[in-house]
Amino acid sequence: MMRKLFFLLLTATVLWSCQNATFTIKGTVIDPDFEGANVYLQERTDDDFVTLETTNVQNGTFTFTGMADENALRLISLGDANVRNRNRTSLLLERGTINVTFDDVIMVSGTRINTAFNEHQRKERELARKTQVIIDRYFEMRDAGTLTDELAAEIAAERAQIEEKLQNVIITFIRNNIENAVGRFMLERAIHKFQPKTQAELLALTDDAFRAKPTIAPFINRNVAIGNRFVDFTLQDPKGNEISLSDFAGRGNYVLVNFWATWCAPCVQKIPHLAELYAKYKSRGFEIVGVSFDNNHDSWIAGIERLNITWAQMWDARERGGFPLVWVLYALRGIPHTVLLDREGIIIANSLEGEALDRKLAELMP
Numbered sequence: 001m002m003r004k005l006f007f008l009l010l011t012a013t014v015l016w017s018c019q020n021a022t023f024t025i026k027g028t029v030i031d032p033d034f035e036g037a038n039v040y041l042q043e044r045t046d047d048d049f050v051t052l053e054t055t056n057v058q059n060g061t062f063t064f065t066g067m068a069d070e071n072a073l074r075l076i077s078l079g080d081a082n083v084r085n086r087n088r089t090s091l092l093l094e095r096g097t098i099n100v101t102f103d104d105v106i107m108v109s110g111t112r113i114n115t116a117f118n119e120h121q122r123k124e125r126e127l128a129r130k131t132q133v134i135i136d137r138y139f140e141m142r143d144a145g146t147l148t149d150e151l152a153a154e155i156a157a158e159r160a161q162i163e164e165k166l167q168n169v170i171i172t173f174i175r176n177n178i179e180n181a182v183g184r185f186m187l188e189r190a191i192h193k194f195q196p197k198t199q200a201e202l203l204a205l206t207d208d209a210f211r212a213k214p215t216i217a218p219f220i221n222r223n224v225a226i227g228n229r230f231v232d233f234t235l236q237d238p239k240g241n242e243i244s245l246s247d248f249a250g251r252g253n254y255v256l257v258n259f260w261a262t263w264c265a266p267c268v269q270k271i272p273h274l275a276e277l278y279a280k281y282k283s284r285g286f287e288i289v290g291v292s293f294d295n296n297h298d299s300w301i302a303g304i305e306r307l308n309i310t311w312a313q314m315w316d317a318r319e320r321g322g323f324p325l326v327w328v329l330y331a332l333r334g335i336p337h338t339v340l341l342d343r344e345g346i347i348i349a350n351s352l353e354g355e356a357l358d359r360k361l362a363e364l365m366p
Contacts, residue, residue, distance in 0.1 A: 025064040068095040073181040235314040250345025262303030267336040284365040
């Protein structure tokens with residue numbers, strides 16, 4: 001009798017443990033146009049999204065079930081498995097029921113970490129909206145001819161304040177979640193925005209496998225530090241031809257690599273000053289190479305024409321780990337950013353702008 005009771009208790013415990021080790025994703029799709037559409041459970045790799053399971057929307061709902069794994073960050077994509085699909089959200093395969101609602105904003109709730117991640121994303125969206133309002137105001141004033149230097153400086157300061165708040169929100173979330181896949185994903189996505197000291201502090205909380213990732217290693221090795229030779233890369237020019245940084249660097253000229261984008265208001269503000277420097281020093285052996293991170297090719301081309309940029313331009317629209325390849329390669333924290341190379345292609349300065357850049361070029365090419 002005791003043996004039978006023990007067996008029943010053991011069986012019940014195993015069944016309870018198995019049930020507790022599973023996840024259920026319950027999805028709700030508000031838009032009736034998606035009725036019957038495919039829904040994909042995907043894994044993010046360095047270069048792509050890999051589909052693991054597929055189901056479809058029935059009566060405005062869908063379901064996935066499986067074994068829980070708090071090291072497994074996955075994506076739910078509605079209607080399209082393509083990497084550019086906007087109807088996509090990330091979630092952790094936590095134990096329990098994970099609720100996903102596809103509406104104007106995608107909401108994830110039901111489990112502890114996913115709920116916290118969803119709240120974090122809400123804060124990010126709110127701060128991003130505030131930043132976009134500032135950017136729109138800048139371009140409206142510029143196009144209307146009412147933008148003064150004082151107003152531009154005021155707008156830049158206001159944007160910097162919001163971006164600092166956003167960075168603090170991200171850092172706090174990462175620290176609180178570095179033990180799970182969501183926190184590590186956030187660190188990988190945002191590490192380029194942090195100061196080197198913060199990068200080092202956060203990376204110290206991770207393991208060797210994470211630090212060895214191709215998207216993370218440049219932030220540890222710092223192979224683009226002052227005194228090192230430039231790291232080469234090949235991208236497209238405005239005509240679609242492939243050109244390399246080595247086509248300009250290390251060939252006897254000083255080269256300023258300007259990382260920018262047309263959507264970046266501070267980047268656009270600096271273009272007229274760069275044009276003045278290019279006109280002044282080109283005949284003395286000075287080149288500028290622009291590297292754009294524009295998401296849209298047409299916007300990039302239109303920006304070049306609108307700003308009357310005459311120096312070489314390259315376009316990096318490829319993504320790896322959530323941001324462009326060259327961004328990772330040069331361990332950037334944000335744009336605008338510049339790297340100044342000497343005549344042999346050695347890095348001699350980073351992030352020079354304004355009067356500091358004027359003084360350095362005057363020193364190099366008197």
